[in-house]
Amino acid sequence: MNLDPDKFEDLKKAEYYHLLALTNTNLNYGDQAVRNFLESRQIYIENGLEEKVAETNLDLANLLLTMEGENRMYKSYLNEFASYSRKSKLPINFVKLYKSMGTADLFDGKFTTAMQHFRKALEYNRISRDSLLESTIRCNMAIVYSDIIELPESSAVCIAEAKRFRPKNDSGTLCNILINESSLYRSLGKYKIALDKLFEAKAVPLPKYERKTRLVILENISSLFDSIGNYEKALEYRNQYVKVNENLGEIGQTLYINNLINRLAVKERESENLRLKIATYSIAATLGGIIIISFITYKNITRKRKLAEQQKIIETQRLENKISEQELQHIDKMLETQEKERQRIADELHDDLGSMLATLKMNFQHLELREDLASAEKKWLERTDELIDQTYQKVRSISHLKNLGVAASEGLLQSVNRMAEKMSIPGSLQVNVIPFGLTNRLENTTEVTLFRIIMELCTNAMKYASASEINIYLNQHEDESLNILIEDNGKGFDVSEITRKDGIGLKNIEKKIEQLGGTFTIDSTPGSGTTLIIDLPI
Template sequence: MPRYLKLIVCIVFFTNNAFSQYSDNLIRLRKEIKAGKNSACDILKKIDTKSLSTADNALYLYLRAKCDDLTNIQDSAFDYFIRSKKAYLAIDSIDRAMEMNLEISYLLSAQQNNSIDCFKYANESLRYADKSNNLILKAKTYTHLGMLYLDEEKYNQSLDYYKKAQLLVKKIGKPAMESAINNNLAVLFNEALKMPDSALYYLDKDLSYIKIKGQPQDYYYNYTNRASAYTHKGHYKEAIKLLLQADSLNFNSQVTKPFIYGTLALNYGEINDYNNAYKYALLNKQFSDSLNITNQNISINEIQTKYQTAEKELENTVLKNDNKIQKIVMYAFIALFIVALIIAFLIVKNSRKREKIAAQEKLIEQQKLDKVLKDYELNSIDMMLEGQEKERQRLANDLHDNLGSMLATLKLNFENLKLRKNDLKEHENKLYDRTDELIQEAYQKVRRLAHAKNAGVFASQGLIPAIVKLAEKISIPGKLKIEVIPFGFTDRLDNTQEIAIFRIIQELATNIIKHSQATEATIHLTHHDDNINIIIEDNGVGFKPEAIIDADGMGLTSIKKKTKQLGGTFTIDATPSRGTTILIDLPV
């Protein structure tokens, strides 16, 4: 495979970089150098590099390398590429430095019998592209690796890398890069796989892009690769026509001339035009001799050795500095560690102090709450006892004022019967009727008194209001809300039972405040015909019922005993972190 055909494709691909952050003058020169204008290189050499910024200096070195590459001074180009890479690394422009790697690798791959490993530079770029997720650099590196494996005659690997690059370029939308890949694929199918029709397919795709945005050098590469395809197909005259068109384009590259003239000599020979074949064979030799590849390889190796030595010395200096820095960092770390320990000690000490104060405040708050609950319990009992006393007084008054007068009247009636027994028949009916009325009225009075003693007033003046007031009293705004939901309490219970139920609910409510850490609690009281159902639930931290009951941690054992004494049942439904529900059933 002609060595320089491969270089043509690489140059097409790698002159598509963007340099928008640099000076306008250098950007203009870059475009002209890309077009192969030697005059731009002459202007570039006259620039005073001392006036350039660090970024512009890196670009300047890159453009000097491209100029030397175009004029076949490959050893000097190699030197400038190396210096440009170092300049980009110095300003932390790693993306550009990795592109210099690919330029260096391209240059080395085009040199015959060069001992420097060009894969080393390409693989370094690929590792960085993977790490930084630089898709454009990755696509460029894939394309370059495809070319390197093509040179190694590993065609399957070459095609694999070209296809990877093609998929990636379509994904990121870079038609100029896709054009370059099409040219590379054409080289593979032409020179390696001997499939010129496939090569022409990719060159036709490339031509559709070139007609829109192509530069002279883009037509140059397409024409020369297309001519190679026609040569393989035996269409020598079409190949000659394309090669002459390529040579007439305004694109000067000393490196590409030998390929054109050598291919022209080959095609003229195939059509028996020996005069032109001899003419272009001489031109091919003339330009090939001017390349002086052997001497350039020696210079390139010397430059590589020089930079490797410099890099080694720099590494040693950096290593010494790193050791010093590591010692400084170690001492600083020890100092920071000691300071951190002191700060941690103070934080822990302060935290424990705050915890102690918080515990004391919580204890004081709990003591206040216990006092409020105790006072409220005593007040509630006093109110109930006072209510009982008033009830007894009312019963005594009713007995004295109503039933007593009725019985006295009844007594007088019977005495009147005794005194008037002689004329009893005359008043018999009236006296019996009156006596019957008095007895009936006295009976009704006794029934009403008995009913009032057992039932009396409505429950709104007994157990439920007391529990509602308790809930209001112990609720804490913003922290704990206790709601009471009664149902079916139309009549009062026995006074002793009311007091017992009140005390049970009061103790369970106290447990909610002390232990549950709840924000909401509900007390359900339901009065059925022959039993009372009490459900107390909260949204607190919950607990394991067996552990708490075994240890009597919240007085639940005593509440359970009280419930049993009243003939009821006591059930706990609690789970850690999911709240607690207490169920009590009592017979009426």
């Protein structure tokens, strides 16, 4: 049964083309999928469906990234999705955006930038908690660690996390995890386990990207057999690769297969049954031996150089850790000193200066009772009495602000609510507190530290960002983690140009949170406000 999309209403037609594009993507018909996406996108634009346009832009960008010769065209669509993400401010859109940006960096060979984007995607996913995206991002990071940076321990951690977050029924992610595990074991020289993982991946039924994934698996199996000297199997799986990939260039395939056949013949000449072929392949064998010896020598030299560099890095890290510990101790002392100084000032204002003002007021009231005072003198006394009242109220207000903290009976949430009430100024500044799941108390020292950090960040938004609205999100998750997100509508700033300011400073806040085992993320653009994210295990 053939469907005629021209008979559909606009929105139904757009959905039809979008689904058709996804189907063609899964079947590896990239050119047709691009045409379908563009048809769907145009209808969404004409109907003003901004969210659907953004979704299609992201699908187009991700598809064009994987298409040879077309992967430069993805940028305009990804940039449009980035603009929509900043406008919508939905964390899930930022997860998808930074994941795609990291993938694009991998294609461009910008591996450091790619890892930064993947980590940023993970930070936003702490709020969105999308398990499929989490698993996919961890898989991408594992590839970089095992194949490029050569940090197998980090790759193993990423793979373990990818397994933990993988949705149970998602066979595509399972297949990718197995391929990544194979790559990890190959980098460790465990070729037998690497092959076993690839055969496991080969047996996984795939609902989408079936042919493209099969090509990756078959090519890696052939390459592994090649590495262990089993050229018969290497040739067998290379031929399977050729059959699956109907569009592979004939010249490239012929050269590769001829190379495998020659290497197979070199191995076979060692057998007594093939003495007649020794003369034919002796030159090839000699050249092959020279190449292998040269390669092994090069690898040994490279390995020694890397070991020396790694040792230097380890020593540098040790020194940095010592410096970091000293800085953290300094921050603790500074916070403790600030807390004592706040308390001392509050006590002096309340007890000493407050009492003196109260006594002064009583004396003035006695003077006002005298009957022999002239009318002008009474006016001066009344005016002075009003000034004393104003000064007394000001002293009380300063005393309470200086003494603002986490009371033992209140906890973090109530203290933050109280702070928001005192900071809010009708018509000028509104501070909102949005809690979720914050039912359990934290350790008192942790609550005090977090409260001071939140107050410092909100004060910065008032003083430096000229914000008129500050939102504080306090989220306590079931996995015993705390997420604090503070966003303002201020003027924003360039994150790369952060300098130390008054107070404990953003850099010191970051170090203090790291000392508590958490992470601190800053996302800001000039003119677009600032978002600060704190993630903390509890």
